Amino acid sequence: MDAIAEGVPPTAPAAAATAATTTAASATAATTVDLDLAARRRLFMSQPSTLASRRQQAVCVRRAHKMYGSSKNPNIILDGLNMTVPKGSIYGLLGASGCGKTTLLSCIVGRRRLNSGEIWVLGGRPGSRGSGVPGPRIGYMPQEIALYGEFTMRETLIYFGLIAAMPRGDIEDRTEFLLKLLNLPNGSKFVKNLSGGQQRRMSLAVALLHEPELLILDEPTVGVDPVLRQSIWDHLVDITKNGHTTVIITTHYIDECAQAHVIGLLRGGKMLAEESPTYLRQQYNADSLEAVFLKLSVMQNMGKRRRSSIAQEIVEQVTVPAISNPALDMSDEQHAAEISGEFGDNISMSSAVRDPISSVAPVAPPLPPAQEIPASFLYNMHVMQSHHLHALIWKNFLWMIRNVGIMLFIVGLPVVQIILFCYAIGHDPTGLRVAVANHEMSEEMITQQLCPVYTGCNQTMMSCRYFDRLAKNKSMVVHYVHDDETAYEEVRRGRAWAALVVRPNYTESLLERVEAGRSVDDGTVEASDLDVRMDWSNQQISQLLYRDLQYSYFHFVEDMLSQCNENSKLGHVPVNWQDPIYGYRDPNFTDFAAPGVILTIIFFLSVAITSGAMLIERNEGMLERCLVAGITGPEILLAQVVTQFTVMLSQTVFVLLVSFYFFELTMVGDIWLVVALCILNGLCGMTFGFVISCAVDTERTATYVAMGSFLPIVMLCGIIWPIEGMYPLLQIITAFLPLTKPTESMRSILQRGWGMENPVVYNGFISISSWVLVFLVLTILLLKFKKG
Numbered sequence: 001m002d003a004i005a006e007g008v009p010p011t012a013p014a015a016a017a018t019a020a021t022t023t024a025a026s027a028t029a030a031t032t033v034d035l036d037l038a039a040r041r042r043l044f045m046s047q048p049s050t051l052a053s054r055r056q057q058a059v060c061v062r063r064a065h066k067m068y069g070s071s072k073n074p075n076i077i078l079d080g081l082n083m084t085v086p087k088g089s090i091y092g093l094l095g096a097s098g099c100g101k102t103t104l105l106s107c108i109v110g111r112r113r114l115n116s117g118e119i120w121v122l123g124g125r126p127g128s129r130g131s132g133v134p135g136p137r138i139g140y141m142p143q144e145i146a147l148y149g150e151f152t153m154r155e156t157l158i159y160f161g162l163i164a165a166m167p168r169g170d171i172e173d174r175t176e177f178l179l180k181l182l183n184l185p186n187g188s189k190f191v192k193n194l195s196g197g198q199q200r201r202m203s204l205a206v207a208l209l210h211e212p213e214l215l216i217l218d219e220p221t222v223g224v225d226p227v228l229r230q231s232i233w234d235h236l237v238d239i240t241k242n243g244h245t246t247v248i249i250t251t252h253y254i255d256e257c258a259q260a261h262v263i264g265l266l267r268g269g270k271m272l273a274e275e276s277p278t279y280l281r282q283q284y285n286a287d288s289l290e291a292v293f294l295k296l297s298v299m300q301n302m303g304k305r306r307r308s309s310i311a312q313e314i315v316e317q318v319t320v321p322a323i324s325n326p327a328l329d330m331s332d333e334q335h336a337a338e339i340s341g342e343f344g345d346n347i348s349m350s351s352a353v354r355d356p357i358s359s360v361a362p363v364a365p366p367l368p369p370a371q372e373i374p375a376s377f378l379y380n381m382h383v384m385q386s387h388h389l390h391a392l393i394w395k396n397f398l399w400m401i402r403n404v405g406i407m408l409f410i411v412g413l414p415v416v417q418i419i420l421f422c423y424a425i426g427h428d429p430t431g432l433r434v435a436v437a438n439h440e441m442s443e444e445m446i447t448q449q450l451c452p453v454y455t456g457c458n459q460t461m462m463s464c465r466y467f468d469r470l471a472k473n474k475s476m477v478v479h480y481v482h483d484d485e486t487a488y489e490e491v492r493r494g495r496a497w498a499a500l501v502v503r504p505n506y507t508e509s510l511l512e513r514v515e516a517g518r519s520v521d522d523g524t525v526e527a528s529d530l531d532v533r534m535d536w537s538n539q540q541i542s543q544l545l546y547r548d549l550q551y552s553y554f555h556f557v558e559d560m561l562s563q564c565n566e567n568s569k570l571g572h573v574p575v576n577w578q579d580p581i582y583g584y585r586d587p588n589f590t591d592f593a594a595p596g597v598i599l600t601i602i603f604f605l606s607v608a609i610t611s612g613a614m615l616i617e618r619n620e621g622m623l624e625r626c627l628v629a630g631i632t633g634p635e636i637l638l639a640q641v642v643t644q645f646t647v648m649l650s651q652t653v654f655v656l657l658v659s660f661y662f663f664e665l666t667m668v669g670d671i672w673l674v675v676a677l678c679i680l681n682g683l684c685g686m687t688f689g690f691v692i693s694c695a696v697d698t699e700r701t702a703t704y705v706a707m708g709s710f711l712p713i714v715m716l717c718g719i720i721w722p723i724e725g726m727y728p729l730l731q732i733i734t735a736f737l738p739l740t741k742p743t744e745s746m747r748s749i750l751q752r753g754w755g756m757e758n759p760v761v762y763n764g765f766i767s768i769s770s771w772v773l774v775f776l777v778l779t780i781l782l783l784k785f786k787k788g
């Protein structure tokens, strides 16, 4: 009584008075409603609306408003809708395509939020702590197939059974029963190999598996033949008989709902009616429910939306047929339940309320505790359920086993990439053609491409000795031509990278230049020079030629001096290059780029794998199904982290083995620091993948986001060019990007051998860990606020 009294609205005295005055009349009209209009109006105005009575229903929706789009351009889906689903009933939710049935159902299962209004499901608020909704109290069959094609039917049922914490034995028993009931083939068949109709039945089997209190079936009979459709309906009638199971079913086949206890006709965001099908057909004198729907739609179109006026037309002296389900017998305590039309524009009242004017409060069965506090993300974090994690991790690994090809690709791709990198990037170009017009050579020598090399302290045709030295570099191939113009033409036509001209008296002039020193004349100096004209269009190649033409010269002079018993140092540039403190005398680009490349490969593969896997699940409805089954966002994230971690670990091990063991890239530091940095980096990619999959809706957008972030990161993180060479403002920005500091850190570990005590190294770890946290927080926020 108290609970009811608490929930009575401010008009309660009037309501009570009205109820009292009408009690006697209503007592005699248990099955026949014969009320005058005034009494009906009072009835609609004064329904007892209490918290307790709402919680007695399987589902109770009040004044539900739901819209999509912005407030400026709203797409109103539910417009003050009321709905009452009595416990133990089959409730057929009918309406045209796009009228909002799925939206309403997803609000009921706690996957979307109303803009305003109330929903009570099985005595609690969906999504609140302890309500069990979403969760095992619900069995949900979404419109999409929402199953893993790579799993067998049996594995599919095991997965959902594990989520519902069913013992293995029970799962097996139910599997046998459901396969038989739904006329499904052998359980070892892969879901992807089932026909469309069989897949839908399989989806229904998943919803029925754990015998939930509330079954929500979104168009379960599409693509199902009439015989099987009938057997599905028979089963639904059967399971609702004891009153413990309630079914809400949507369908396009309106007349199929004749077997429902109650049907709700949804149109224009409101319930046109909420009655038993027999009652509706009698009330509207119609042969079929389609005809009823049509009549009500016409009335709605005519603007007769006020309940009172509609009621006037529809409420005639009608004998209310008894509902076949004893659980719905209105002579029991549910008399006191509410009618759905109490607040909104619904034009008919719930069949649950045949005699709503009872003054006797029902003896309510014990209710589950109602907790208003919505289940927060952090709450979900600490109530992670082990059977959920077990199911998710089992599913993820099974998926991997079933997709060995994809897994080999995922693990093998970084290895292939690093092999390609090591073979393709950072090595000095070889075989660069150099056209030489050597006027010390005879025409015949040029024709034969033969420049004679005299060894020892022999000062004959010294230009040939220089070119011999040059050819030893392997970077250049010398091609002798007859005149200067031909040499230049070779470069102009792209057949050579450099044209060299040697004057006829080169050897004598060079000797005189060395011997005479300061007193040598300009003509001699000029004649002892090599003239070089290069194609400088390619920075890497021209730098290399520039370097090797000079180095070869130094080596040639040193060689001559030592052959002639002179101090070879006289040929040096007067700079003494001591042993390097870090690195080698001849650094290569591979060593410079490798840390960045390794980190980039691991990072972006993690992004792609994570966002791809999550989006596929989301878009094919599997994620939705799991969430309705009670799996939470944190559980999915944790299970993904566990499974992805193993993938990432193997990626890291293979990449490092190939880089440092097979290709022997420079590594003088602690390999474990490198491994730790790679794993953190993969984790960072994974969390970025979570952010992408939560933020965007399609794989295509995810690809754009991943690509859009890949290019700037590669360019700005000092992977292909030193940060010191960047525009000063960019140098500041780039310091905050996820791969910049880790790349510097890894480079220092590998090439300088620095450890964790060095700021450059630990800053890399701090930076990447901070990004992991940032991405995790973003994911949490997106999960929380992008719910619907």
Ligand SMILES: Nc1ncnc2c1ncn2[C@@H]1O[C@H](COP(=O)(O)OP(=O)(O)OP(=O)(O)O)[C@@H](O)[C@H]1O
Pocket: 068, 069, 075, 077, 095, 096, 097, 098, 099, 100, 101, 102, 103, 104, 143
């Ligand atoms: N996430 C969304 N964002 C924007 N609009 C949406 C969204 N989901 C659904 N809608 C729109 O809301 C309306 C109702 O969609 P809903 O899927 O609930 O209808 P339905 O009655 O279940 O349709 P059907 O019977 O064809 O499945 C449609 O116009 C749909 O385009």
